[in-house]
Amino acid sequence: MDLSTLRSVINKRWSSAALLGLLTATTLAGPVPALADDRAEPPSEPPRVQLVLDVSGSMRATDIDGRSRISVAQQAFGEVVDALPDETQLGIRVLGATYQGKNKQQGCLDTQQIVPVGPVDRTQAKAAVATLRPTGFTPVGLALREAAKDLGAGTTARRIVLITDGEDTCAPPDPCQVARELAAKGTTLVVDTLGLAPDEKVRRQLLCIAAATGGTYTAAQSAEDLTDRLKQLVDRARDTYATTPAKVDGTNACPGAPLLSPGVYTDRESFSEHRWYRVPVRPGQELRASVSIALDRPVNPDHGVLLRATTADGRELVRGVDAGSGRTDVVSTGLRWSAGDDVERPEASDPTPEASASSAVTTVCLVVSNMFSPRADTAADPGMPVELTIDVVAASSAPDGPDLGRGWVLLLLLTLAGLLTGLVTGLLTRWWVATWRN
Numbered sequence: 046m047d048l049s050t051l052r053s054v055i056n057k058r059w060s061s062a063a064l065l066g067l068l069t070a071t072t073l074a075g076p077v078p079a080l081a082d083d084r085a086e087p088p089s090e091p092p093r094v095q096l097v098l099d100v101s102g103s104m105r106a107t108d109i110d111g112r113s114r115i116s117v118a119q120q121a122f123g124e125v126v127d128a129l130p131d132e133t134q135l136g137i138r139v140l141g142a143t144y145q146g147k148n149k150q151q152g153c154l155d156t157q158q159i160v161p162v163g164p165v166d167r168t169q170a171k172a173a174v175a176t177l178r179p180t181g182f183t184p185v186g187l188a189l190r191e192a193a194k195d196l197g198a199g200t201t202a203r204r205i206v207l208i209t210d211g212e213d214t215c216a217p218p219d220p221c222q223v224a225r226e227l228a229a230k231g232t233t234l235v236v237d238t239l240g241l242a243p244d245e246k247v248r249r250q251l252l253c254i255a256a257a258t259g260g261t262y263t264a265a266q267s268a269e270d271l272t273d274r275l276k277q278l279v280d281r282a283r284d285t286y287a288t289t290p291a292k293v294d295g296t297n298a299c300p301g302a303p304l305l306s307p308g309v310y311t312d313r314e315s316f317s318e319h320r321w322y323r324v325p326v327r328p329g330q331e332l333r334a335s336v337s338i339a340l341d342r343p344v345n346p347d348h349g350v351l352l353r354a355t356t357a358d359g360r361e362l363v364r365g366v367d368a369g370s371g372r373t374d375v376v377s378t379g380l381r382w383s384a385g386d387d388v389e390r391p392e393a394s395d396p397t398p399e400a401s402a403s404s405a406v407t408t409v410c411l412v413v414s415n416m417f418s419p420r421a422d423t424a425a426d427p428g429m430p431v432e433l434t435i436d437v438v439a440a441s442s443a444p445d446g447p448d449l450g451r452g453w454v455l456l457l458l459l460t461l462a463g464l465l466t467g468l469v470t471g472l473l474t475r476w477w478v479a480t481w482r483n
Contacts, residue, residue, distance in 0.1 A: 295320030
């Protein structure tokens with residue numbers, strides 16, 4: 046037998062052995078479960094974002110990587126605009142960009158929308174920002190109020206991203222108070238703030254604006270930090286819903302907790318707090334829940350969030366695991382649980398159909414817990430923004446695998462499977478060796 050013929054025989058016999066092993070493994074494991082279709086419907090409205098840029102005189106300072114603050118912001122804007130999804134509606138408003146005089150009353154009216162909110166014209170947007178030169182005062186409060194008008198009303202959350210290096214020099218209106226007023230109107234407006242100067246007064250003001258609207262605050266220490274964070278915030282605008290999240294107040298125990306139907310809810314949670322909610326689930330249904338907590342203030346790095354589903358008497362059904370996404374502004378987790386026979390339900394004393402239907406419902410207790418700890422200078426109130434998504438769907442119809450049993454029965458089956466695999470492998474090896482020698 047020549048070398049080429051020998052290789053052909055060996056390859057064919059090894060292929061036969063591999064195929065037999067694969068078939069054996071498939072038989073033992075059972076059919077592969079079907080994957081559920083988890084594709085969510087897109088929101089009814091496109092994301093709407095307004096970027097608000099401070100172009101006051103202090104933006105001339107050259108303390109970010111040896112470059113001026115305005116040039117770093119312009120570069121970040123250009124990179125973000127290039128990476129924008131086509132469906133995003135973007136607007137750009139500036140403050141302190143045109144008035145060069147010293148009349149404070151006039152300078153504190155200096156805010157303009159240079160790109161209206163709408164489908165992105167990348168060339169127009171980048172050109173409008175590239176021509177800006179640091180000029181005047183810093184009317185942050187007025188710019189926020191006008192930016193909210195620019196975004197208009199609608200069913201989805203609107204987002205403002207404010208980039209500034211200084212404290213408002215024109216109050217009133219005080220920007221923190223403006224943020225509170227906007228939040229009180231129920232306009233689902235979120236303001237995220239980015240600070241370009243290591244100033245404690247600026248930090249406190251921007252943190253207050255973000256906290257009032259459920260947004261986040263970040264100090265950008267480099268051009269890369271600013272660009273990366275700005276991209277994150279603009280991308281986050283895509284995480285909108287077709288309906289406005291409903292306000293809900295969780296309790297400190299399951300009894301008396303709010304009863305939730307499928308939907309999206311918002312709440313606030315203090316540091317190291319547990320908040321409880323209840324969801325009714327019928328046999329044949331599957332509960333899907335997820336929670337996100339926005340890190341809208343500085344916290345220590347040992348943080349995390351836990352979502353658990355329990356019975357009314359405290360027995361744990363399932364718990365979620367932190368869903369790492371690489372983002373540092375939001376921590377999320379989720380869980381899925383199907384109603385079955387593993388939950389004991391109280392027997393109904395009333396034999397009527399209404400009582401029987403009621404007794405078939407399992408009231409699942411959901412508890413959101415966080416292990417956040419504040420830094421020394423971090424305010425505890427208000428609590429951190431929490432977003433809870435609830436859905437109850439038909440349980441997955443994926444086929445069940447074969448029941449291999451438990452305990453000694455499972456051990457016996459595994460032993461027999463191992464002996465069979467060893468026997469088949471030995472016979473194939475002996476056959477191959479005998480054939481190869483010939």
